[in-house]
Each structure stands twice: as structure tokens, then as C-alpha cells.
Amino acid sequence: xxxxxxxxxEKARDGHYAVGQFNINNLExxxxxxxxxxxxxxxxxxxxxxxxxxxxxxxKTVVGMVNGMLEELxxxxxxxxxxxxxxxxxALKCIDAGFSSVMFDGxxxxxxxxxxxxxELVKICAQKGLSLEAEVGSIGGEEDGVVGMGxxxxxxxxxxxxxxxxxxxxxxxxxxHGKYPENWPGLxxxxxxxxxxxxxxxxxVLHGGTGIPEDMIKKAIDLGVAKINVNTECQLAFxxxxxxxxxxxxxxxGKGFDxxxxxxxxxxxxxxxxxxxMELFGSVGKA
Ligand SMILES: [Zn+2]
Numbered sequence: 001x002x003x004x005x006x007x008x009x010e011k012a013r014d015g016h017y018a019v020g021q022f023n024i025n026n027l028e029x030x031x032x033x034x035x036x037x038x039x040x041x042x043x044x045x046x047x048x049x050x051x052x053x054x055x056x057x058x059x060k061t062v063v064g065m066v067n068g069m070l071e072e073l074x075x076x077x078x079x080x081x082x083x084x085x086x087x088x089x090x091a092l093k094c095i096d097a098g099f100s101s102v103m104f105d106g107x108x109x110x111x112x113x114x115x116x117x118x119x120e121l122v123k124i125c126a127q128k129g130l131s132l133e134a135e136v137g138s139i140g141g142e143e144d145g146v147v148g149m150g151x152x153x154x155x156x157x158x159x160x161x162x163x164x165x166x167x168x169x170x171x172x173x174x175x176x177h178g179k180y181p182e183n184w185p186g187l188x189x190x191x192x193x194x195x196x197x198x199x200x201x202x203x204x205v206l207h208g209g210t211g212i213p214e215d216m217i218k219k220a221i222d223l224g225v226a227k228i229n230v231n232t233e234c235q236l237a238f239x240x241x242x243x244x245x246x247x248x249x250x251x252x253x254g255k256g257f258d259x260x261x262x263x264x265x266x267x268x269x270x271x272x273x274x275x276x277x278m279e280l281f282g283s284v285g286k287a
Pocket of ligand 1: 085177207208229
């Protein structure tokens with residue numbers, strides 16, 4: 001059964017580790033992530049962007065697939081199904097469809113409008129026992145075609161949103177989505193400390209987990225980050241393994257064209273990436 005992310009994130013915050021959010025795109029992604037979480041006894045958050053939801057034909061399909069897998073694969077670790085960077089309308093749709101957690105990304109609105117819309121969703125999620133992630137200060141890079149510049153969130157605005165009673169807060173601290181440029185200056189730990197000082201025990205979320213050096217990840221966890229989002233890294237691992245399979249001509253040997261064989265190396269590569277991240281985040285054995 002899907003669970004809210006609240007309890008797993010509070011445990012992570014108190015235990016000084018982070019829970020990974022791994023975005024899903026299809027059956028192979030979902031299966032690889034769930035099996036790895038179960039094998040490593042780690043809590044996990046499955047992230048679904050609005051684009052990925054649309055790709056999978058809609059949120060109801062996603063809920064049906066994930067619930068089916070939890071049962072058929074006998075998954076016993078805590079799993080949250082979470083909308084990633086949702087619009088207000090998208091969040092409502094996911095709540096209706098059966099997601100256990102949603103993110104409302106109102107970071108592109110003026111702060112008062114972000115506060116008003118987030119407050120509405122706090123009420124709805126509280127009634128239904130769902131967790132809610134809010135965002136302050138847009139996170140750079142590209143997310144479903146929307147390009148941000150990697151802002152540093154204003155700590156006072158973070159406090160305003162945190163005080164509404166959200167479950168977790170994503171605040172820009174110089175992190176960006178996708179691959180990091182060569183000249184990226186690194187995470188702004190000064191900003192993270194200022195945000196933490198004003199938001200208290202609120203679990204913080206680090207987006208754009210792909211390519212942040214390990215020591216920076218560990219320091220961010222020490223400073224209050226309890227959830228880290230990983231998306232691009234699984235995509236890169238899947239693509240590289242699939243490319244290798246084709247370039248080695250394996251699709252042309254025997255029944256190598258069978259989609260279950262063709263997609264297997266990519267699925268294994270996702271498992272390896274998820275395992276590496278869970279070990280780095282410290283969530284192994286915490287389920
Ligand atoms: Zn993000």
C-alpha cells in the first residue's frame with residue numbers, strides 16, 4: 001500500500017540520512033526502483049512529473065501500475081507515489097487519482113500567490129492524509145521544457161511557506177536540474193543554513209541530485225536535507241546500457257530483439273544507479 005512521505009522523511013531527518021525520490025517513466029523504471037528498494041530495505045519515493053504522467057497515459061494508469069506492482073512484487077518497504085513539480089490543477093488530479101504525495105511548485109508565482117495556493121493544498125492534503133511538498137525559489141535547469149536560472153531561495157519566503165504546514169520544502173540553493181555545467185560553483189551551504197535556521201524541523205528537499213559531488217550531498221544531509229531527487233542519472237544509465245547492447249549487435253543475435261531482452265540491460269543499469277544513491281543517501285536498511 002502506498003504511504004504518505006511524512007513519516008519516512010521525519011525519520012530520515014531525525015536519523016540524519018535522506019530518502020531518494022527516483023522519477024519513473026514506464027514499467028521498467030518502476031520495477032527496477034521498487035525491487036532495489038525492497039532488496040536494500042530502503043524507503044523510497046517514486047516521482048512522476050506531469051510530462052511523465054501524460055506519457056504514461058494519465059495519473060490513473062500510474063496509480064494502477066504502481067499499486068499492482070506493490071502487490072505482485074510483494075513490496076514491504078514504505079513507498080510514496082509523488083507528483084513532481086505539479087501545477088495546482090495537476091496536484092488536484094493526482095490526489096483524485098490516488099497518489100499518496102504531491103508537490104505543488106508555485107515558485108514561479110509571486111510569493112503571495114504561492115502562499116495562497118499552497119495553503120489550499122495543505123488543507124486538502126491534511127484531510128486525506130497525503131504529504132505535500134512546496135517550492136520556494138525556482139530550481140534551475142530544465143524541467144519539462146521550463147528552464148530556470150538556479151536561484152537561491154529567500155529564507156523569509158521559505159518560512160512563510162513552511163509555516164503553512166507543508167510536509168517538506170524544496171528551496172533553491174544553487175542546485176539545478178539535469179547535468180551540471182563545468183563552471184557550476186556548487187551548493188550554497190550558507191543559504192541552506194539560513195533557510196534551516198528559519199524553517200526549524202521542516203524536512204528540506206534537494207532537487208537536481210544528478211552530478212552533485214558526494215561530499216556536498218553528505219554535507220547537505222547534515223544540514224537538514226531529508227529528500228533528494230534523482231532523475232537524469234537513471235536516464236543516462238539506461239541510455240548508456242541500451243546503447244552498449246545495440247552497439248554490440250546483441251539485438252541481432254538469437255531472440256535479442258525481444259523487448260524483454262532489449263530493455264534488460266537498461267533496467268539493470270537503473271537498479272545499479274538507485275543502489276548507489278541509496279547507499280550514498282544513507283537510507284539502506286532504514287525501512
Ligand atoms: Zn525538481
